[in-house]
Amino acid sequence: MSKASQEARKQLDRIVALGYPDVADMSEAGFRALARPLLETLDQTDLGENILLVPTHELVSPESLISRTSINRMAGFTTMPPRDVASFLPQDGFEPPEGPFYIVVEPHTGTAYVNREPDVARKLIDSDERMPLTLEEGLAIATQHTDWLVKKNGFNLLGSRSSDGRFPSIWMSQTAPRLGSVWPTSRHTWLGNAYCLARRGVSLFR
Numbered sequence: 001m002s003k004a005s006q007e008a009r010k011q012l013d014r015i016v017a018l019g020y021p022d023v024a025d026m027s028e029a030g031f032r033a034l035a036r037p038l039l040e041t042l043d044q045t046d047l048g049e050n051i052l053l054v055p056t057h058e059l060v061s062p063e064s065l066i067s068r069t070s071i072n073r074m075a076g077f078t079t080m081p082p083r084d085v086a087s088f089l090p091q092d093g094f095e096p097p098e099g100p101f102y103i104v105v106e107p108h109t110g111t112a113y114v115n116r117e118p119d120v121a122r123k124l125i126d127s128d129e130r131m132p133l134t135l136e137e138g139l140a141i142a143t144q145h146t147d148w149l150v151k152k153n154g155f156n157l158l159g160s161r162s163s164d165g166r167f168p169s170i171w172m173s174q175t176a177p178r179l180g181s182v183w184p185t186s187r188h189t190w191l192g193n194a195y196c197l198a199r200r201g202v203s204l205f206r
Contacts, residue, residue, distance in 0.1 A: 002046035008039055008103065011053040011144050018068045018143065023060045034059070034100045037202050042103070047200065052104040052140045059100040061086065062135050066170075066179040069142045071150065076142060076177035085179065087162040088135045094159035096136070097201025104137050104199055109148050109155045110192030118167050119184045121193035122158050130195040132158035135168045138194055142170050142177045149177055155194035156182055 012035050021031035035053070063085035069076035078085065096102050112128075113121040125132050133141075138157040141148060154171025161167055166181040171190055173180075182191070 001043055003049050004047040004051055005039055005042035007049045007051055008042055008053045014144060020060055023064050038099060038101050041202050047103065047105055050106050052107050052137060052144060053101060054104055054137050054140045055101055056096050057136055062139055065139045069146065069177045071146045071176060074176035078179035088160040088168045090134045090159055091161050094131065094134055097199055099201045102199055102201045104196045106197040107133065107137065107141060108195055109152045110194045111152055113193040114153055115187050115189045116193060117185050117187045118156050118158055118182060118193065125193060125195050130197060133194040133196055134159035138168065138170050153192045154190050155192045158193055
């Protein structure tokens with residue numbers, strides 16, 4: 001079993017424990033079965049431990065997930081209505097690979113892009129040959145790596161956008177993870193612009 005497979009299985013255990021099968025309206029066994037093809041592929045391909053296991057929004061709706069994150073028993077929250085959260089969709093070029101689960105390779109909260117307007121940060125991320133994270137991927141960070149929010153920074157998720165032009169963001173508020181949004185010209189000292197190096201589905205080399 002590869003290191004990547006071990007890490008993905010650990011992350012799967014965590015989201016199962018947090019009730020993701022209930023969000024997906026599935027049994028635990030059925031939920032785990034959907035991840036099995038990807039996990040078996042990872043057994044043969046070692047991408048390292050710095051990965052995120054991400055369920056797509058068709059499997060679990062993002063608006064139901066922020067409350068399942070927590071730091072020191074303080075549950076995550078949002079003040080946005082569910083329809084606003086649901087409006088943040090992956091932009092062209094950043095759609096998830098096929099399948100109910102996929103892997104993000106080398107995710108980062110975007111420390112190098114703190115206090116940058118999203119439109120400016122997007123150009124910098126592109127020039128650095130990185131890929132901005134989507135809402136689903138940012139929620140995966142807040143779920144699997146809550147310490148990153150505390151020790152590093154909050155982050156914008158420029159891979160997703162709503163029809164009115166806003167980008168989703170996750171940061172610490174009232175000692176808990178908060179899901180909010182920013183406009184393209186907004187800049188905040190506590191917000192980076194999160195990115196990864198690649199996304200991989202069951203067909204890891206496609």
